[in-house]
Amino acid sequence: MRIVECVPNFSEGRDKEKIERIMAVIKNDLNIKLVNYESDADYNRTVVTLIGEPEPMVDLIVKMTEVCLKEIDLNHHTGEHARMGAIDVIPFIPISDLTMKECVGFAETCAQRINQVYDIPCFLYAEAARKEDRVALPNIRKGEFEGMKEKIKDPNWTPDFGRAEIHPTFGVVGVGARDFLIAYNIDLATTDENPAKKISQAIRQSSGGYQYIQAGPVFLENRGHTQVTMNILNYKKNPIYRIFETVKMEAKRYHVEVTGAEIVGLIPKDALEKSLKYYYEINNLKLPEEYSLEDIVKDVRKYMLFRDFNEDKIIEYFL
């Protein structure tokens, strides 16, 4: 079964009634699974995580556009997060039985329909980008809703779908395709931020280290310890076990214990299996052929010290 994840962000994070009216369209959709949604009042923005088959996903995004168009007027919107549209960004992420190329196709179809039905200009970004300076979303969004009125008339910023004029209340929207990103943090049993800082520098792409890894140090005041906080941009090329073992190796020189790890948001089952395979192999074992989510949860707690981790963190739980 072809499964796509879609994470639309809409520009309302304060008015609960409005948010629920928008979410009702999603909650009432029987074909698409709502994984979760989180509203941030400071950002004045809501992030929605959806999974399901690609065609009904596009249908739902088009319906969601209609309700956001009714509910949100960007002329009266303020918030800390940059935004250029009532729905600001719509990324499609291939999860199973779907290539990135096919995902780009669904992003294009989605953008085309949003434009045709509601006359909203759409920009294609990330893997769907048709120009190099549109790969990075912030390049497109620069100037935001307010600046876009002029920017869109610049021949360099003609939208990929639609006329060179923003929708007067909705603005414009970015539609893209990208790889699944794992937010992964490793706990260090110290309040000293230095080891987390040095280890981050050792493993992350920007200062040497592993490709596809973003990392930084963070001090968790409530929990009373530091973390190496990471994004794994390509878990197929740099699996979790490799990062975990390298962090442990680097931590040894600071005499700091690695006491736990956590996944923020969702993770695909095969990302866990791929890493557990390492631990099975070093113990001369084979991965179970029928590997239940329950057993996977047990094993990631045992081998990779995952805490606060349950089956509902695994994408396949929702399928």
Next chain:
Amino acid sequence: MRIVECVPNFSEGRDKEKIERIMAVIKNDLNIKLVNYESDADYNRTVVTLIGEPEPMVDLIVKMTEVCLKEIDLNHHTGEHARMGAIDVIPFIPISDLTMKECVGFAETCAQRINQVYDIPCFLYAEAARKEDRVALPNIRKGEFEGMKEKIKDPNWTPDFGRAEIHPTFGVVGVGARDFLIAYNIDLATTDENPAKKISQAIRQSSGGYQYIQAGPVFLENRGHTQVTMNILNYKKNPIYRIFETVKMEAKRYHVEVTGAEIVGLIPKDALEKSLKYYYEINNLKLPEEYSLEDIVKDVRKYMLFRDFNEDKIIEYFL
């Protein structure tokens, strides 16, 4: 003391008398240390490794150009290695008390002098490149001596110094600046090439893994085991210990022992110190303040299993 390494390659690897006449200029130079030179008959090419202060280095390269101009006529040269000049390539590598930018400056001075004195066209490459498609030397060299007669007339391939006409017997030369590269191999106690292949894929830049690392599997028939053979393109960002420990970690899943490691060519002292620091720290020790080359050799044998390694593999031995 500012120290630069220079590794000129000249296009003669068969005629020993010719080679020795060229090398005599270098051997007679009292200011520059000849580390070694290796001629390859199949390649019909000789690689010379020199270290010393940058100004006398440039002087020597200019003198070396004169003797190569006398001794080598590329119209009568054949060999397996691609070449575009009697001296084919002149890379400058910063070793101590010298920035990359300063090294680029010496490459430029060297190219300018070679052109002014002998009317040989020069192309700047690597860090010294002034156009993006001249960063990679093979782009410049494509077409070789024979094709360069026409290629140099293409406005895209105007030389950085000189007229758009090759020297009739010498050809053209690439002058560049680049970082020090460490050729590093790790021994696996198996004849099966699969673990070396899989480990190479795990650690190298081209298939995920660490940045600045090129790696591949190799079977050493005479020694009867396989190796992960590597180039470390930036040892400051990815030190040897990190690669060594990661290879050991990956090797565990194949139940293969890491039994040794070797450096091909030279290595700077600080590359060894940087890695030994890790092992001292995990053992709660501080690096010796006066760390002799003799002690460094002992320690890299002990902690990183270097074999066939002596003081004369360390650049500082020659200073």
